[in-house]
Amino acid sequence: MAQYTRVSGVVGLITLQNPPVNALSAVVRQGIVDKVETALSDPKVKSVVICGQNGNFCGGADIKEFGTKMFGPPLIPMIHSIEAANKPVVAAIEGSALGGGLELALGCHYRIAHSKARLGLPEVTLGLLPAAGGSQRLPRLIGVPAALNLITTGRHVTAAEALQLGIVDQVTDHNTVDAAVKFALSVAGRSLDARRISTYPCPRPSDLDALFEEVMQKVRQSARGAIAPVACVQAVRAAATLPYTQGMEREKELMATLFTSGQARAMQYIFFAQRAVGRWRMPSGASWDTSKPRPVTKAAVIGLGTMGRGIAVALARAGLSVVAVETQEKQLLEAKQAMSSMLERGAKRRGGVPALGLISYSQSIQAAADVDLVIEAVFEDMALKIEVFKQLTAVCKPGTLLCTNTSGLDVDQLASETPNPELVVGMHFFAPAHVMNLLEVVYGPRSSPQAVATAMQLGKKMGKASVAVGNCSGFVGNRMLKLYLEQASFLLEEGATPELVDRALEEFGFPMGVFRMSDLSGLDVGWRVRKAAGLAEPGEASGPSARIRKGYRYSPIGDLVCEQGRFGQKTGRGWYQYEKPGSRVARSDPWMHSFLEQYRARHGLVARSIDHQEVLERCLYSLINEGFRILEDGIAAGPEDIDVIYVFGYGWPRHRGGPMFYASMVGLAKVLERLEHYHQAHPDVPNLQPCSLLRRLVASGSPPVHMWREVRKKLHSQL
Numbered sequence: 001m002a003q004y005t006r007v008s009g010v011v012g013l014i015t016l017q018n019p020p021v022n023a024l025s026a027v028v029r030q031g032i033v034d035k036v037e038t039a040l041s042d043p044k045v046k047s048v049v050i051c052g053q054n055g056n057f058c059g060g061a062d063i064k065e066f067g068t069k070m071f072g073p074p075l076i077p078m079i080h081s082i083e084a085a086n087k088p089v090v091a092a093i094e095g096s097a098l099g100g101g102l103e104l105a106l107g108c109h110y111r112i113a114h115s116k117a118r119l120g121l122p123e124v125t126l127g128l129l130p131a132a133g134g135s136q137r138l139p140r141l142i143g144v145p146a147a148l149n150l151i152t153t154g155r156h157v158t159a160a161e162a163l164q165l166g167i168v169d170q171v172t173d174h175n176t177v178d179a180a181v182k183f184a185l186s187v188a189g190r191s192l193d194a195r196r197i198s199t200y201p202c203p204r205p206s207d208l209d210a211l212f213e214e215v216m217q218k219v220r221q222s223a224r225g226a227i228a229p230v231a232c233v234q235a236v237r238a239a240a241t242l243p244y245t246q247g248m249e250r251e252k253e254l255m256a257t258l259f260t261s262g263q264a265r266a267m268q269y270i271f272f273a274q275r276a277v278g279r280w281r282m283p284s285g286a287s288w289d290t291s292k293p294r295p296v297t298k299a300a301v302i303g304l305g306t307m308g309r310g311i312a313v314a315l316a317r318a319g320l321s322v323v324a325v326e327t328q329e330k331q332l333l334e335a336k337q338a339m340s341s342m343l344e345r346g347a348k349r350r351g352g353v354p355a356l357g358l359i360s361y362s363q364s365i366q367a368a369a370d371v372d373l374v375i376e377a378v379f380e381d382m383a384l385k386i387e388v389f390k391q392l393t394a395v396c397k398p399g400t401l402l403c404t405n406t407s408g409l410d411v412d413q414l415a416s417e418t419p420n421p422e423l424v425v426g427m428h429f430f431a432p433a434h435v436m437n438l439l440e441v442v443y444g445p446r447s448s449p450q451a452v453a454t455a456m457q458l459g460k461k462m463g464k465a466s467v468a469v470g471n472c473s474g475f476v477g478n479r480m481l482k483l484y485l486e487q488a489s490f491l492l493e494e495g496a497t498p499e500l501v502d503r504a505l506e507e508f509g510f511p512m513g514v515f516r517m518s519d520l521s522g523l524d525v526g527w528r529v530r531k532a533a534g535l536a537e538p539g540e541a542s543g544p545s546a547r548i549r550k551g552y553r554y555s556p557i558g559d560l561v562c563e564q565g566r567f568g569q570k571t572g573r574g575w576y577q578y579e580k581p582g583s584r585v586a587r588s589d590p591w592m593h594s595f596l597e598q599y600r601a602r603h604g605l606v607a608r609s610i611d612h613q614e615v616l617e618r619c620l621y622s623l624i625n626e627g628f629r630i631l632e633d634g635i636a637a638g639p640e641d642i643d644v645i646y647v648f649g650y651g652w653p654r655h656r657g658g659p660m661f662y663a664s665m666v667g668l669a670k671v672l673e674r675l676e677h678y679h680q681a682h683p684d685v686p687n688l689q690p691c692s693l694l695r696r697l698v699a700s701g702s703p704p705v706h707m708w709r710e711v712r713k714k715l716h717s718q719l
């Protein structure tokens with residue numbers, strides 16, 4: 001709804017009221033229409049200010065209304081009537097003016113923003129375009145190149161940048177509504193002819209065609225199959241080439257296609273899933289709303305390899321004092337240099353001062369004596385981690401939370417080695433930890449709810465999508481990934497090439513296929529784990545047992561590639577070849593093709609033709625099947641948790657909504673049928689056997705994702 005008051009005698013003040021972000025729901029739109037009419041028809045009122053309640057202008061259209069029957073006055077005529085008003089209307093922008101919120105402000109004649117406000121048209125991140133005139137007004141106001149940048153990326157700009165671009169007329173550090181009222185008084189009675197953005201000609205760059213061609217090419221490349229960014233470019237092109245009314249028609253046409261698309265549903269699902277994972281719940285019943293996090297102002301990071309450095313930088317950027325501990329002197333010096341330049345580069349990119357002073361360095365674990373929380377990031381070796389935890393227990397003040405950044409070791413085992421297992425949780429960061437926006441917070445049966453709440457809050461403070469998950473080998477992300485990687489290797493044995501598999505996955509929308517990704521992260525990492533697990537055996541054995549481990553199919557291809565010293569980009573050779581060690585451009589390697597042929601010949605395998613569909617079904621459905629097992633086991637509380645982990649940590653294309661949402665879009669019956677088919681064809685791969693939760697869901701009529709928890713509950717109560 002919207003509230004109306006008259007201030008300073010002659011200014012009509014309209015306040016949007018729809019907590020927490022004043023989204024433009026039907027009631028709010030009706031409120032705005034009514035109150036604007038009241039203000040315009042009141043002869044005492046000379047000008048109008050529109051603001052939002054609780055220091056927040058407006059978060060845009062009400063996303064919850066999308067996909068439902070929409071009531072209330074539509075946005076476009078509402079904004080047009082504001083722009084057409086014969087009294088000046090000023091937007092007082094505090095907090096956020098996003099999407100429809102900024103479009104509303106662009107319909108006003110003037111915009112005043114608080115210095116801390118953020119503005120943007122993020123519709124593209126929801127699979128949409130700014131369709132309440134934003135795609136037509138913004139280019140007219142700030143020019144085509146700047147508008148293209150904002151609309152195709154959806155990025156939020158600060159008030160200072162908005163002022164520089166010409167989106168707002170004034171920025172204030174004081175009370176924004178007061179400043180807007182003062183401003184409204186000063187412009188009362190002035191002609192508004194030059195203030196209606198829809199009447200502006202759109203500035204046309206001389207090289208319009210070349211500009212759009214270049215932008216479209218870039219956007220198509222980075223969109224990885226998402227249609228909204230392409231539609232955004234087309235809408236801005238309409239602004240640059242058509243009169244306003246026709247441009248609006250084009251905006252409407254393009255929006256009509258996006259609005260009902262599966263991609264928009266997927267991206268809006270992820271928007272809400274990202275927020276839902278913050279409302280975590282442990283199997284014990286402890287949850288986000290009953291568990292109070294501890295304050296953490298000082299943290300220690302133990303071990304300054306790649307992960308430790310990134311974690312320490314992320315903590316410092318979040319404003320924490322950080323003690324960075326590395327016992328090896330040479331490594332400490334290198335880390336110090338690397339971390340300083342990471343902080344400096346980050347500050348340069350985002351603006352602001354690098355948080356260099358927040359990090360202190362030490363070679364001694366004693367330096368962690370007075371911290372509130374420790375994150376160990378030493379080598380992935382249980383004995384070493386146990387030793388570090390023992391030392392920490394002796395050194396740290398009582399009650400210090402002990403977190404491990406293991407990517408798959410048993411958090412419970414580690415906890416059981418300490419006198420206070422309730423203080424232990426896993427904080428699984430993703431490399432590079434200062435860049436990747438995902439954190440798995442791993443709880444064991446003895447982790448206290450307070451420890452989980454503290455780690456979750458710290459993750460949020462670092463700007464990471466933080467997901468609470470149970471303890472098991474590989475947790476959620478890596479446990480599922482293992483099966484995806486396994487299928488990719490089997491496909492090579494059966495006749496595929498790394499190029500074919502990667503192309504199929506990249507066309508699906510992954511930024512990198514599985515083999516290019518392995519080359520980037522290093523093949524030796526997995527090899528070490530397989531050797532430790534007794535899976536990788538040295539030498540080129542042949543015969544049936546060479547491809548069997550513990551009674552099941554196993555592909556030693558990755559081990560054999562490592563035996564050649566081919567560890568990926570760092571050695572200049574892996575699944576692909578590179579110009580030199582450290583180069584990033586992957587080129588096909590004839591060596592790999594003949595290696596695969598020889599391998600198949602040695603094992604009596606006959607290469608067959610494999611198409612993209614099989615690659616996708618085998619790699620993705622086996623990963624999804626494991627996702628269902630994870631839900632069944634209660635390791636993840638719901639499908640949203642898995643989807644957020646995959647979108648934020650594993651490059652799963654956002655416009656496909658995460659693996660579990662994708663399965664629901666494909667149709668659970670189809671996923672089940674294909675898994676059964678592949679399991680029949682490969683009975684020695686038990687992971688292809690569809691899990692019982694998937695069967696149960698199909699038997700219950702394949703309910704939508706948000707109802708899966710109920711089906712799982714029933715399944716458990718019957719077990």
Ligand SMILES: CCCCCCC[C@H](O)CC(=O)SCCNC(=O)CCNC(=O)[C@H](O)C(C)(C)COP(=O)([O-])OP(=O)([O-])OC[C@H]1O[C@@H](n2cnc3c(N)ncnc32)[C@H](O)[C@@H]1OP(=O)([O-])[O-]
Binds near residue numbers: 020098126128132272
């Ligand atoms: C044919 C039809 C024509 C349509 C015309 C098109 C119009 C237009 O172009 C389309 C849009 O505007 S599209 C929209 C474009 N706008 C955007 O994309 C902006 C989306 N919003 C944001 O980016 C962030 O919420 C803010 C930065 C606003 C606040 O961040 P923060 O302070 O960290 O807070 P937080 O934790 O993030 O959210 C708090 C609660 O508010 C909820 N909620 C939020 N926005 C909502 C919305 N618009 N709606 C509903 N709900 C919304 C959120 O779910 C959460 O609920 P929960 O139940 O407590 O979990």
